[in-house]
Amino acid sequence: MAHINLNNDKPGIVGLFHFRKDTAKPLCELAETLLRGPSPLSSGEREMIASYVSYQNNCHFCHTSHGASAAHHFDGDLSLIDDIKKDFQETEISDKLRALLDIAKKVQKGGREVNDDDIQKAREAGASDREIHDTVLIAAAFCMYNRYVDGLNTWAPEENRAYDEMGKMMAHEGYTRERPGLD
């Protein structure tokens, strides 16, 4: 049960969006811009960074839903969620994405953890300033979303499958689509 009375039974951040709609608006717009707006990183790559950081923050709702969204951006294979849990050690990704995930991991611990070497490694793997920027902001933003979801103890479905439909909607319809009762 959530720490406060949300007056709705929706899971995770969706219940919070319905509790306070004026903060929901910029929070949804930020997610839409960050994860689906123009960027040299694909939406699938950005969802993967979001899911990875959420897993590091132990936020089941965000980790699993954004993992499912990432999977829908690629080939619909939900095993990607489990790969993310394994720290991507066994996942075939580019050296650039691996270097960006290393930066995201540092940001999750704290902004000052990122050092010149991390940036240099990302550059050597082909990352641009804009890709480094977007990675840092996505990682930072999910340190917010994760704390919002878990700091108020919202409820989350347990099984990966329950997130499949959610991830599909996130991947294909985005974060600012009309939601009954919210818009």
Add this chain to the structure above:
Amino acid sequence: MAHINLNNDKPGIVGLFHFRKDTAKPLCELAETLLRGPSPLSSGEREMIASYVSYQNNCHFCHTSHGASAAHHFDGDLSLIDDIKKDFQETEISDKLRALLDIAKKVQKGGREVNDDDIQKAREAGASDREIHDTVLIAAAFCMYNRYVDGLNTWAPEENRAYDEMGKMMAHEGYTRERPGLD
């Protein structure tokens, strides 16, 4: 020097807002709504929570500018910035605000740190669901802003005085006012 070329010489998050304007928009709107929109907590109390969390995250730019803003909401006394550093132990604040700051401190560490006892203590000190909600979201949001500012190694003035004018503008004009070159 920032980790990436921002193409401007503005300090802290302002330089980042000018680097990527499409994410600046929801980030500014979120700050405006959270810190200056309708809430049972005063803007001064909310700025104090923002500054406190930023100090815990060791983010000099955010801690000092929001501390200055909090001071301008009260009586313009910048010593408030230093009181915040002392963990409020010597600052005269209400039991309710102290309980909410305790929750903010937990959120800074991680969403799952907040437990039923923390919520119960805040309720006993008179905090409403909405006040608890706003505290958690402000604390979570500054875990984002702080990581964004420091994860990209933006520059920050060192002296408290340099933040006085910034805090005055934040307190009195807010976060979505027209900014040359940004709007």
